[in-house]
Amino acid sequence: MSDTRSRIYRHIESHPGVHFRELTRALDLATGQVQYHLARLDRVHSESVNGRTHYYTSSFDPWERHAIAFLRRETARDALVMLIECEAARPSEVADHLDIARSTLEHHLSGLVEHDIVEKRRSEGRVTLALCRPDLTVELLAAVDPKAPDRLSDRFTRLLDRLFESG
Amino acid sequence: MKPLSIGGHLGAGGWDIAAVVVLSAVAGAVLCGLALAAYRQRGTRAYLLIALALAALFARPLIALLSGFSVVSAPTHHLLEHALDTVFVVLVLGAVYYARTVEKRLDEEGL
Numbered sequence: 017m018s019d020t021r022s023r024i025y026r027h028i029e030s031h032p033g034v035h036f037r038e039l040t041r042a043l044d045l046a047t048g049q050v051q052y053h054l055a056r057l058d059r060v061h062s063e064s065v066n067g068r069t070h071y072y073t074s075s076f077d078p079w080e081r082h083a084i085a086f087l088r089r090e091t092a093r094d095a096l097v098m099l100i101e102c103e104a105a106r107p108s109e110v111a112d113h114l115d116i117a118r119s120t121l122e123h124h125l126s127g128l129v130e131h132d133i134v135e136k137r138r139s140e141g142r143v144t145l146a147l148c149r150p151d152l153t154v155e156l157l158a159a160v161d162p163k164a165p166d167r168l169s170d171r172f173t174r175l176l177d178r179l180f181e182s183g
Numbered sequence: 184m185k186p187l188s189i190g191g192h193l194g195a196g197g198w199d200i201a202a203v204v205v206l207s208a209v210a211g212a213v214l215c216g217l218a219l220a221a222y223r224q225r226g227t228r229a230y231l232l233i234a235l236a237l238a239a240l241f242a243r244p245l246i247a248l249l250s251g252f253s254v255v256s257a258p259t260h261h262l263l264e265h266a267l268d269t270v271f272v273v274l275v276l277g278a279v280y281y282a283r284t285v286e287k288r289l290d291e292e293g294l
Contacts, residue, residue, distance in 0.1 A: 067223045123225065173221040180229055180282035 020045065021053045025073070028060055033070040033084035033160055066127060079149070082131040083156050090162045090170040091116060092124045096147070099134065100154055104146040120177040197251070204247045211241035229281040236274035239267045 023043055028034055031042075040050050054060060054071070061072045065085040072081050086092040094114050099105060105113075111121045125145070128134040133153070137144045147153050162170070218234040243264055250260035 169217055169220045172217040173224055176218075176221050176230060176233060177225075180278075 018053070020049065021057060024050065024053050025057055025060065028071045029073050031160075032072050032076060033063075033081070033088050036069055036071070038163065039071070079132065080152070080156060083133050083153060084160050086124075086128060086131075086133060087156055087160045088162050088166060089124070090167045091120060091174060092128060093157075093162060095121065095124060095128070096133070096153060097157070099145060099147050100150060100157070103150070104137070104144045106142065106144055110145060116174055117177040117181040119181055120174050123177075201251065204244045204251070208241070208244035208248065211237070211244060215241045227281070229278045232274045232278035232281065236271050236278065239270045239274065243267050 020043075024039065024045075027039060027043060031038070034042075036050065036054075039045070040047055043050075054062075059074050061074060061076070061081060063070050063072065063078070063081045063085055065082060068085075070081070070085045070088070072084065076084065087096065091114070095110055098110055098113055107118070107121060107125070111118050114121070125134060125136075129136055132148050134145055135148050137146060215234070215237045218230070218237045222230040222234045246255060246260055246263050246267070249255040250257060255263070
């Protein structure tokens with residue numbers, strides 16, 4: 017394996033769910049170079065979540081790959097942390113606790129529910145949110161942390177959500 | 184009558200203006216990028232209009248730079264800047280108008 021290729025692999029190994037752009041930036045490589053090597057690294061998996069491609073080593077299964085992608089987004093991460101702490105909560109409680117617009121929460125929930133990370137339990141016409149696999153979610157929480165550009169992007173989207181929803 | 188400006192604004196000695204314009208272009212690019220990312224996540228018209236409005240804002244320092252290198256004449260620069268201001272305002276108003284459809288969709292889903 018070439019030196020560049022093993023550098024890319026090691027970076028993905030230590031930063032599970034890393035973005036393509038983050039790889040080029042962190043390793044100071046050209047876009048084409050990273051594309052070339054990624055195509056030849058068969059031990060690397062990619063997952064596209066909300067239009068962004070994340071990379072992982074084969075030690076993570078598809079469920080873990082999706083969970084990691086969400087844990088790299090500040091708002092989704094905050095919602096997951098809240099559900100770890102209180103086990104189950106109503107959507108309005110989560111939105112109030114995180115001080116986000118309902119639409120922001122619902123946008124994140126749609127992905128989390130689709131990939132079986134969070135479930136919506138319905139009883140007597142009321143919806144309660146809970147984690148599908150709490151123990152595994154806690155384990156992954158420690159493995160990843162959102163990066164500054166992700167946090168900035170997340171906060172700006174949250175700001176727009178709130179502006180559009182208020183009034 | 185003294186003309187407002189002749190030729191390039193950023194000619195000799197205009198380093199202060201050049202620095203402000205470059206800073207404005209960089210900050211504008213970051214803001215525009217954030218708005219595009221928000222549109223990509225939400226995909227609704229209101230977010231698209233905000234992204235386009237911020238693109239118009241980002242275009243202002245670019246035109247100032249073109250004017251600085253005398254690619255665009257001063258009167259054209261002046262006209263384009265005011266035109267971009269108008270575009271910005273109209274797009275933000277459009278986003279405010281379409282924001283209601285986001286709320287309505289959530290109401291219909293019973294959330």
